[in-house]
Amino acid sequence: GGLKFTVVEAATGAIGGKFSHEFMVVKEGDENFIGEETLVICSKCGYSANIEKAECKYPDEQTNNKEIEKKLEEVYTPQMRTVEEVSSFLKQPKEKFIKTLVYVTENKEEVYVVLVRGDYEINETKLKDVLNVNEIQLASSELVEQIFGVPVGFLGPVGLKTTSQKYKLKFVADYSISTIKNAISGANKIDYLLININYIRDFVVDIIADIRNITANDICPRCKAKNSLKFSKGIEVGHTFKLGTKYSKSMNATFLDENNKEQVFIMGCYGIGISRIVAAAIEQNHDEDGIIWYPTIAPFTxxxxxxxxxxxxxxxxxxxxxxxxxxxxxxxxxxxxxxxxxxxxxxxxxxxxxxxxxxxxxxxxxxxxxxxxxxxxxxxxxxxxxxxxxxxxxxxxxxx
Missing domain, CATH: 3.40.50.800 (Anticodon-binding domain)
Structure with missing residues (x-):
């Protein structure tokens, strides 16, 4: 009895360490359940993770795309800025597109050109981990024009340059980019697109990594099953971290083992959301008439x-x-x-x-x-x- 919860793999965040798990209160079958976190659960093998952490894997047929590379071409697409508009105009699916997003650090000097397949969304937690930064933000449309001289809707990875030497440019791509052949993206000039773009042949990047959100169409990262991923909302009520030796080494925290040898402590820590447990219990256990308290946490019996x-x-x-x-x-x-x-x-x-x-x-x-x-x-x-x-x-x- 009590709170129904599931344990999911989670991002470690600023605390660091290699592994962390969140304890999430969920309510199966209730689409109206209010939770601040999105969880991914495999119905076949039981893999579970916070969407911030869930890895994206690709089936063999995607990674071994045998489509023949075509000649790079420029296409005139007047007054079209979004993937949806161009997809409809060119009669091509969103999976054929490369989305080009621009992120900056707080001082606006480090500029990250971030590339992802047109039907996917960037996962900013993964992106920050890959870049090893604490904070990044999407550049405003004004700043994008200032940096590149063209509006954001026309940016693409081929031949993209800055208007000034003061901006340090770094190209970061999601793995999905490497699975597309003959892609479509901005031509870095107003009202034009490039078609038949191919990674390596037409552009390269500084970093390629998993930086997107997993979707229901993805295979399970653990058992590789297709159509097995389910999404639900959850309320985090606890978090455990395996810190390893990150802090003990820096503090020189050691002990003598049974052989009288000095060893560094392996540390862990946890947090319990006492006050949010109450909110989670009510969210999980109520009906149209009001709260249904569980006896062990009810204010009165x-x-x-x-x-x-x-x-x-x-x-x-x-x-x-x-x-x-x-x-x-x-x-x-x-x-x-x-x-x-x-x-x-x-x-x-x-x-x-x-x-x-x-x-x-x-x-x-x-x-x-x-x-x-x-x-x-x-x-x-x-x-x-x-x-x-x-x-x-x-x-x-x-x-x-």
Missing amino acids: VYILPIDYKDPEIKNVADNVYKLLKQNNIEVLLDDREERAGVKFKDADLIGIPIRLTISKKLLPDKLELYLRQTKQKSVVYINELLNRINESIVYLLKF
Whole structure:
């Protein structure tokens, strides 16, 4: 029972180290689940990773593309700047295009021309890792024109040059570029494209690496299965890092092993999102009426709902039940408001405390109604058996 979570491979970020895993709260089958992270899970082998980390692999037929290289040509494409527009005009799929994006460092002096296949998106976490930088940003359209003398929509990798020596240019391509034959991209002049571009023959890059987001059409990076990748949203509630010797070496943190030899400590660390666990639990466990608390993290275990607290008999039983539960270390909330019964029932469902005890005139003096928020089961219980029934109910609810 408890929070349903999955452990996924994750990017290490600024903390560093070689391996890290995130603990993600998920809700299978709920497309409306709100999570800040996108997870990739293989239905065949169980591979799971944060999309920031998920590796992109290519099937053999893509890496061994036998298409014959054609002659490089320039094509006039008036007033077309996007891949979608040109794809429609040339009647060519997006997979044939090379997208040219421009990233800069904060000081705007290091300029990265980043190339990716037309139907893919850049993964900025991977890009930063490859470039070994903490921060990069997409260059504004004004800055792109300033650097290259043409608008961003007409940029391409063949013969691209800067307008000034002050800009240090570095070309970075995603592996997908090497799988395209006779590609299409900007000609570095307004209203023109180049067709039949081929990597190596027509342009080279400084770095080629995996810098894109994985997609549902990709093969699983682990088992190579096709059409097996599923995507879901997740809420990160924990993160573990295997730091290795990154910090211990720099701090000269050592110990003597059993052979009296000095060794460097291998370190690890973790973080637990205490406050976000509450939000994740509610997001994962609710219905149209409100929260459904799991017993181990509920703010209270039992909610006492007297139908009419002004009635002396009802008030007396409610107060006595409250005292009995408190004496037995059961966390309990008594609704002693002078509200209509309907309002109290609505609020009880909204707050979502696991067990509700309803005290009404018709069941007094020796009985009350026990209701389970999770399963909506109701039963009439003798007050002298109440403690046993509550404990049985808690054990039962822990199975969900």
